[in-house]
Amino acid sequence: MNIVVCVKQVPEVTDAELEINREGTEILKEDLEFDINEWDNYAVEEAVLIKEAHGGKVTVVTLGDEDCEDVLRTALAMGADEAIRIDEQGFEFSDAAGIAQGLYHAVRDVPFDLLLTGAQGSDDGWAQVGLTLAELLGISYASLVVGVEIGEGTITVHRELESNTQEKVEMPLPAALTIQTGINNPRYVSIMGIQKVRRIEIKETGSKELGLSEAEIGSQGSSVASQKLSLPPVGEGAEILTGSLDEICEKTAQIIRDKGGVM
């Protein structure tokens, strides 16, 4: 069972106060930490689990600048065997379809039975790349996967639906799956672990080597004409309680009492 996993490096924004550049086109990333996209982390773990159970090889692919080698090293330390980086030059301001084009050209000649991506990115949240890729490859797919059972030439997966329900679908291999968080418990990668895989060569490629024209990717290939970022209005709806912690808690306690929260 050979598996390709597409991963992405994203800024960690959970506890960060985000700022936007003057042009309103991007967030300021200088002070942010970068890590593997959370959904992709589960996808790598799932690939390694399947490899451990059924044999085969795991290849991780990313599209980004040199710093993005870090996510590939992380994936290698988790148990992936090979890594490919598509340089981001030419892909700047690509929409999801442009990114999918780059990945498609990089993976179409890699023999695989299963292609995994995260269900979405924590940054742009398009939730498009994995399935666009499946369609370009002309293979079966399933999104939002929370369980995988490998059969004989087939795969059965559980898809997460709304209201705590799931559905089970079966399809022939090769297939593409987009992985939902919670499907497994991604293993912890130590600095030692990353040290151990530092000699594995990362294969590099780029838009030119992949034969992509400017019209297909980047801002020219994107269906988006312009994007203007802004900070959402803060506290527009909520009355923000102020004062010392003690004062805030006293006010809060009073509100709870007033609103009938204490029997």
Added chain:
Amino acid sequence: MDEILVLAEHRQGELRDITFEMLFAANTLGKENGLATAGLLLGHETSGLAGKLKGACDRVLVIEDPELAHYNADQYLMALETAVKDRKPLLTLIGHTAMGMDLAPAMAARLCLPLVTDCVELSLEEGRLGVLRQIYGGKINAQLVMKPSDHYLISLRTGAFDAEVEQGKSGDVETIPAPAWTNLRGRQFAGADILVSIGRGIGKPENIPLAQKFADAIGATLSCSRPVADEEWLPKSRQVGTSGKTVRPKVYIALGISGAYQHQAGMKNADTIIAVNKDPMAPIFAIAHYGIVEDLLQVLPVLTEHLATK
């Protein structure tokens, strides 16, 4: 007049809220820009649902086929493609839901359409689409203007628009013929943890809703034995057995299935098998854990009621 096509979403016989939220967005945008709203219903035996859509759109388009009874990407993509090519709408709205997220990106790639997902606001200015999205986990708003296109595909976030769409329209219901199901890639609904399976004992197709109602009441999926599929009362993809599917649900409820070995091969590993059959000698009772020797048509209404009032 140009059109906004809204892909109605339904599950277990009910239209989901996102359908009305999308119609609200479509009608608002349509009113401002002189666009008609068309609700698109893909499914099987959907006349009840069409009735509920009529009041909120200018037109209800229906593609009816047993293959569309349950959501499956292969068939839904093909049906949606058929409708889009037939109507050539300016906008097609899909929910950013488990179904829409599964459908929209492949649809966009297949028809080379621009797709914007997870939108919370829509606008049209001189034919150019503007959308508001939330990125970085909702910490940043992104206002996008799209390049000009004859057709945009858009998925809308659930809860971003009002589900209390104004009724008062009376859209005509038009049927679009189902496509020929060729070149399917073989993704199939593999059944749920509970299967309600019907056999020859169901008697006639008119009795199937009785079994469907029971299945819905317990969140089960309806499947069948070979004679039912041969009669085309249910699609072949629902058939359990050697020439159909092998299943291993938690509970398998065999209704009016005699239990030929070809059928048994497909279901005998279910954790619990409950069989209902008029014939006490039916082979199904040999492998079932529990048996009811009664006419399933008598049993079903009473059992459904008991489960509903639990």
